[in-house]
Amino acid sequence: MMLPDIPEAAVWAIYFAPITSFLVVVGLLRHRPLDAGRFTIASIGVAWVLALWALDTVIGHDGEAMDWAAHHWFTLFNFEVEFGIRLDGLSGVMIFVVTSISLLVQIYSTGYMAGDGGYPRFFAFMSLFTAAMLGLVMASSLLQLFIHWELVGLTSYLLIGFWFHRPNAAAAAKKAFIVTRFGDFGFMLALVLIWTKTGTFDIAEINHLAHDALSASVLTGFVLGLFAGAAGKSAQFPLHFWLPDAMEGPTPVSSIVHSATMVAAGVYLMLRFFPTVEAAPAEVRDVIAYIGAFTAIFAATMGVVATDIKRVLAYSTISQLGYMVMAIGLGGYVAAIFHLFTHAFFKSLLFQGAGSVSHATNTFEMPLMGGLRKAMPVTFATFVIGSASLAGVFPLAGFWSKDEILLDAWNHDKFLWLVGTAVAFLTALYMFRAIFMTFFGEYKGGAPAEHGGHDSHASDAHDALEDDHGHGGLHESPRSMLFPLVALSVPAILFGLVAPSGFFGELVEGALPADLRHFHFHAEMIVIATSTLAALGGIGAAAAIYYAQSPRSSVIRGALGPIPRVVERLYYVNEIAEIGLVRGALYNGAARGAALIDKYVIDMAVNMVGTITKLVGDILRRSETGQVQSYTSVYILGVVGAGGALLVLAGGLLDRLMP
């Protein structure tokens, strides 16, 4: 608030800084890995400093949008395409989140990715991702947002498939892109629909028109279309199943792309169009809220049974995104952003913690870990902070943001509040289950470097130059990895404290039209009490299950019948989608049928025409058989046909000339 307003050019510089590092790394630093990493960190560092300035500016403006005109890109008739920046409370916060986490993740990666043969490529892709994500959150038009949305999808594809030699990674990358594209089908329809009805892509203008100028059916189609896109990106049921597989990518990627930023883009999209969502029929918002709530609890149950620590975090991410989506459906604009904001930090922290753990043990399988508390005190402490924050333990960041969502649910829909509270219990349960399995008890030996599980880090870095970890004793990760862990612990602890002052709510509400600003901080004791009880109950349950050990848990399993098995198989969604729909219905069903018809009906019909022509040709020519002859005969037929037409024509002309 001491600084002057940020000029527009400086905000563009935030966007172009990572583009520059992408181009420089690709063009000049391909063979100088260390410099590639340093240059990327420096560029994103510059972007981060400018992002702080931008945040300061929007705080100074109470979150209202800066008055910057858009720039002309191209025109085609009445289709005027412009590029501009919308800097307001919402995008200012997002720019800050993206640059902060990106910077820390790049630093972390210099340790985690050390020695990988694709080190410069990694930083190039990460730069491109950061640029695309920044372009997405800054966009002033829906089209500009969509373009970056797709580019974010591209970089996610490239990063999940970073170790493309591994079939699992290659398959996961493809799956992520296609499943999200499925959602983008809805997004594109929304895009085409809104332009057809309004002739504009400007976000502010669409939000304005939604208020009174658009019919309920258009709004329904538009909002549901956008939501389909959001559901793909933010991994909402039934498009959620790509995200756990995306964990095939390097862990730093999971820590930014698949937890903190890209997957939050769907939530951001709905928030960007919050006035339009509010204007849509109530049923539309109910659909959003219930899909969010269902996703939240559905994913949480899978988190409870997963044994791969990264997958636990992936389910947790899906579940927490469901929370945010539910908040949007309930009209909880501030609550959704606030949770997005705090979640970004503690989830990034948790993923980096998981990466740190696997750095030592060569595995992500929790049953192979255990007892890491002593050897890895910093990782342990930060992981507990992140987990407690996620579980909603007072007064950590997650407590405040989760509480606001639950409060919105309490006020609008008691059933969803109940679901949300159950999710809070499950969240605490699976996170502390993970902590107990990973850090307590005896070390189970991890995985040997060469036979690491499919997720193992050391087998990823197949060209590893530096392999000082592995068989030897457990060890804490290098400082380059610990620094980001510690740095992320600060927001995971403190960032919730901005809630009671109402400052955050006012800042992000500045992005809304005045009539939609109605946030005021409010605490409902019963909501706080139940959610805290749920969190503590979850932690207690995790401890009880862990210390009671296997006999008891097998008793529990037995009592639940087939349910645990169904959950462990992820409710068979993968099977239904991949084997049932894609492989069965599409590939072996429709596509196969179409290919057969194409070959045996359509092409055959044509060949039959050819054969008949050839027969005619043979009769006409009385010559030996052969393909070239049929060419000639068709030519003759053609000429005959044309001649016939000419005759008809001449006849017609004659008729006219000489009546």
Added chain:
Amino acid sequence: MLTTFLLLPLGGAVLAAFLPHDRERDARWIALTFALAAFAVSIVMFIRFDTGVEGYQFVDSFDWIKAGDFNVRYVVGVDGLSAPLVLLLGLLSVVSVLVSWNIDVKPKQYFAWLLLLEAAVAGVFISLDLIQFFLFWELELIPMFLLISQWGSGRRLYSATKFLIYTLAGSALMLAGFLVLGFEAGTFDIARLTANPPTEAVVPMAAVFWAIMLAFLVKLPVFPVHTWLPDAHTDAPTAVSVMLAGVLLKMGGYGILRIAVPLMPEQAVEFQTVLATIAGFSVIWGAIITLRQTDLKRLVAYSSVSHMGYVLLGVSAMGSMGFAGAALQMFTHGTITGLLFVMVGLVYERTHTREIARMSGLMHRVPILGIGMVIAGLASLGLPGMSGFVAELTTFLGSFEAHPTATIFAIFGVVLSAGYILWMIQRVFHGPATEEWKHLKDASEWWEFAAVGALVIAIIGIGIYPAILTDVVEAGVAPIAAIVEAVS
């Protein structure tokens, strides 16, 4: 200027054909020189093209056949619709010569035919007279037939013949249609016909419309007259595939926008729903069959059926945005599919197989080819930042209001295209490297880099700055849209 563009490849063809036998390898240098010269002319033409001027530009003409009232004239010219296609032809012809650099079977004949092909297609794009248009349209068949049947692979004679029969069947009807139109109006001059199109004829105008349309729809091609395309592509040499997918298919779309729609606007408007239905169906049909393909080249070929459906969809909207989308899609598809075929050709040259199932992990051995294929693939699936996106989006924006259902189908085609492209990349380039392909050598020749680089620059350049094309295209389709709007 346009006559120069037409004569350069023709001259090169003659020169190449008459090379002494012991120097026949030099044919490629002749071909490259003349193709480059023609490309340079097309660039100058494109830069000097004035979007503010109505009507045709760079017009050359003289009377050719005088027969009483009917003058058959040589007349060439371009407008905003044909100018981008002339530029595309110039570019792809250079690329075709480059990717033929290693042809050693009868090289002088090969390059002579290739240049003749360029000249014939050029004639189609710049002719402003129906009879002249038809002659060039037919002329293109001879080099195509010979190139596929002589220098192709597999069932090349079958495929070449099939290509020929299809086109001839269509063009016989087209000629009949042209004659009806021309005699009815008393002229074959396209500009004059466009200004005063005949509204009735000795046969129902609807019959004339469909006679002419059929030839163009076969060429495009769309369902159900598309089955010649995969065969022709699969068995053609790489350069011919590039020309076929890149510019020959555009003759169909160009013909629709240049002749069928402006000369018979009432019929075009009347049958727009039929066209939209064919288009939407074609997009989906082409895409799901592409999913099943096991041959790399056939896969790309079938994807063209799907992508050319967008052109017809844009046309069927019968409005300025849809036409613009169709015109953009023709240019961008030319560059993108051109690049896909170049990459497939370069891979095939090394592996001597196109069986997708036999390949794996090629990214390890031939990373440059892999990156080229990934760029081409991403462009093909409509990734923003590359040329295809703008064209597809414009088409959808143009067609949604008139034909929402067909547009929704077409948009779903975009999802499917991501499926077949990424799955292909996963199977061919990703995964573990196998012993079998250990010996493969990555791109290293200058002509490989030149061919791939030129197309990548075109794809990304237009993707980032579409205004290069959009202004010209707008000038080109606006008068056609005005004609259509006047009757609807």
